[in-house]
Amino acid sequence: MTGKVFKEGGHLEYAIEAKGLSKSFGQHIAINQLDLQIPKGRIYGFLGPNGCGKSTCIRLLTGLLEASNGEVNILGKPLLGNEESLKQRIGYMTQKFSLYDDLTVKENLSFVGAIYGFTGKQKKARINELLSLYDLEKQTKQFAGSMSGGQKQRLALACATLHSPELLFLDEPTSAVDPENRREFWERLFDLCDAGTTILVSTHYMDEAERCHALAILEEGNKRADGSPQQLMEAMPAKVVEVSGDNLRRLKQNLIQHPDIMSAAQIGAHLRVLVKQKVANPLRFISQLSDGRVAVLARPSLEDVFVACTGGRHVD
Amino acid sequence: MWIRIYAVFIKELKQLSRDKMTFGMIVMIPLVQLMLFGYAINTDARHIPVGLVDLSQTSESRAIEQAVMATQSVDFIARYASIKAAEMAITKGEIRAVLYLPVDLPRRLFLHPSYDHMQMHSALTLPIGQWIVDGSDTVIASSIRVLRNMPLDEVAGHEVTQTSASFEVVQYFNPEQRTVVNIVPGLVAVILTMTMILFTSAAIVREHEHGNMEFLITTPIRPMELMVGKITPYVIVGLIQVAIILSVGYWVFSVPIKGGLFSLFCASILFIFASLTLGLVISTVVKNQLQAMQMTIFILLPSILLSGFMFPYDAMPVAAQWVAESLPVTHFMRMIRAIALREASIMLLGKDALWLAVFTIVGIIIASLRFKKKLE
Ligand SMILES: Nc1ncnc2c1ncn2[C@@H]1O[C@H](COP(=O)(O)OP(=O)(O)OP(=O)(O)O)[C@@H](O)[C@H]1O
Ligand SMILES: [Mg+2]
Numbered sequence: 001m002t003g004k005v006f007k008e009g010g011h012l013e014y015a016i017e018a019k020g021l022s023k024s025f026g027q028h029i030a031i032n033q034l035d036l037q038i039p040k041g042r043i044y045g046f047l048g049p050n051g052c053g054k055s056t057c058i059r060l061l062t063g064l065l066e067a068s069n070g071e072v073n074i075l076g077k078p079l080l081g082n083e084e085s086l087k088q089r090i091g092y093m094t095q096k097f098s099l100y101d102d103l104t105v106k107e108n109l110s111f112v113g114a115i116y117g118f119t120g121k122q123k124k125a126r127i128n129e130l131l132s133l134y135d136l137e138k139q140t141k142q143f144a145g146s147m148s149g150g151q152k153q154r155l156a157l158a159c160a161t162l163h164s165p166e167l168l169f170l171d172e173p174t175s176a177v178d179p180e181n182r183r184e185f186w187e188r189l190f191d192l193c194d195a196g197t198t199i200l201v202s203t204h205y206m207d208e209a210e211r212c213h214a215l216a217i218l219e220e221g222n223k224r225a226d227g228s229p230q231q232l233m234e235a236m237p238a239k240v241v242e243v244s245g246d247n248l249r250r251l252k253q254n255l256i257q258h259p260d261i262m263s264a265a266q267i268g269a270h271l272r273v274l275v276k277q278k279v280a281n282p283l284r285f286i287s288q289l290s291d292g293r294v295a296v297l298a299r300p301s302l303e304d305v306f307v308a309c310t311g312g313r314h315v316d
Numbered sequence: 317m318w319i320r321i322y323a324v325f326i327k328e329l330k331q332l333s334r335d336k337m338t339f340g341m342i343v344m345i346p347l348v349q350l351m352l353f354g355y356a357i358n359t360d361a362r363h364i365p366v367g368l369v370d371l372s373q374t375s376e377s378r379a380i381e382q383a384v385m386a387t388q389s390v391d392f393i394a395r396y397a398s399i400k401a402a403e404m405a406i407t408k409g410e411i412r413a414v415l416y417l418p419v420d421l422p423r424r425l426f427l428h429p430s431y432d433h434m435q436m437h438s439a440l441t442l443p444i445g446q447w448i449v450d451g452s453d454t455v456i457a458s459s460i461r462v463l464r465n466m467p468l469d470e471v472a473g474h475e476v477t478q479t480s481a482s483f484e485v486v487q488y489f490n491p492e493q494r495t496v497v498n499i500v501p502g503l504v505a506v507i508l509t510m511t512m513i514l515f516t517s518a519a520i521v522r523e524h525e526h527g528n529m530e531f532l533i534t535t536p537i538r539p540m541e542l543m544v545g546k547i548t549p550y551v552i553v554g555l556i557q558v559a560i561i562l563s564v565g566y567w568v569f570s571v572p573i574k575g576g577l578f579s580l581f582c583a584s585i586l587f588i589f590a591s592l593t594l595g596l597v598i599s600t601v602v603k604n605q606l607q608a609m610q611m612t613i614f615i616l617l618p619s620i621l622l623s624g625f626m627f628p629y630d631a632m633p634v635a636a637q638w639v640a641e642s643l644p645v646t647h648f649m650r651m652i653r654a655i656a657l658r659e660a661s662i663m664l665l666g667k668d669a670l671w672l673a674v675f676t677i678v679g680i681i682i683a684s685l686r687f688k689k690k691l692e
Binding site: 114 | 323528
């Protein structure tokens, strides 16, 4: 911990700053001493398995939950005491669909528009703009409850961005969406980002995490690593070796027994092995262990980083 | 602020109009209750199945049987040779009572004071017959007790001077009319309590359960705006119900509204708001819709029992009166009965009206304060 103190009014260049953010539910610590610095105009990712505290963290940052400990500054203002005024400036797309199933697409948008103070022509224009942007023009009269996962998610994004927030929270926005629609969705996110919106998105998909400008890997409420995908891959405390040959399943069982091997996972005809940093020559090390099968060094992927950081393997 | 209240109002109204079940309940609850209380639940029982033990077998005994049948209170469905056999039938539940006519019936009839006033002071005033009644059901028992003083002019074949006992009968038979007159306005109060609290007590928890709340509280909406917007559609619902009950009461049961419609409208509006806010307060306390339901019943029971709907307020112990005073329905019960039955105007009922208004304001404030824009 660097002991850096918050200045009065916070840092303007950060959309989100958190220090020592903690949250416990009874005995259970859901978020543990989280420090975050998310610059404005970026897409920042929370990557982590189920139950690691992604949603809880977002709820803390939006002011929906009260932190047990720690300070949060949102858009340069302390969150505590400014929750209501910040609500005009942030948007939140919940993990579970939180619009009204028994209202139509248009009625949902109209309701949200009115809540944010839009009226008359201005509201109509904004709704039409969103309907065409998120390709919902054919569904205007359809009940939200009867739409497909992808359509629901586009409607939710339209509602969350209706008031053009400066900061957008997206909690696992693409969990019910096919890869094609997911690409589309990310196009929209980059559009928003280009327009100056800061986006915080949680996910457990590696490919999504890789699209973020920067991300934090969360596990059991702790931040295991953070930085850009590139930085994370470079700074990974392990080497990646790919072994090919036969009887890979048996080999895997043997390899994971070794204390210097973090993990081994079969990917097609290869066995992808993470070897601890301290091993000087990982290729020779693996060759010896695998009876002379072919071993090559491979470029680390985000998944490797994730595996190396989580499951108790981050501690040496 | 008004934009947001209006937005919530429209949203609730649309959801309500799409919820066929709830929509049906709005109309069906008043109608069914009105029919139940108006027709079925009658403290004056009719066509009770009874038996007859006729030991005299004379024309007089047949005349008495006819006269008793003519009251429509009872139907003779069986005859028994002896009291023993009839008692057996009562025990089995086949009949609810038995009329026993003794062998010396003609003599008793002749000597009975109500048969001939000349005999009024006769020393011999034996009853002409005997009713043996299943006393376990008090309503039936009292209906038959009424027959005790049945006038016997038809049996005598000539007009009999009314005795004081016959007046008693007249008093007994009147309540049928009076009960309905009293029940219909009271029913307005009970039904409004039930539906208004029922609909709103689930209002906030439903948003939580459907996951809408998590989004809603990240918007700039204020608790007060949400509360007011949510209850307003139900004011309309409440007024529709008042109209249904009172017009059915008027057309079907001929219960007039003596006081002014304006007074009636004001009193109803005040009570509807008070009930809705009570529902809202419940809604901010409970954790799910089931609990909301239980709380509603918890409020509903004293509302029916203590408000003066079932039992006269003045006859209740002081402690019960205190509880009754704290319920909005007691105040409304007083107001609507005064307006509908005694031609009172809202001006004369200032104390109760003020009480409902204060209850509403305090309720809305409590609900808004209790409603935190937090998830926990
Ligand atoms: N209201 C609550 N009361 C008690 N425990 C809670 C509460 N909310 C969350 N938790 C616990 O906190 C932990 C983190 O939950 P959270 O919902 O933040 O996970 P997540 O990362 O969003 O998971 P997922 O990917 O499944 O959505 C879990 O162990 C969960 O059981
Ligand atoms: Mg989650």
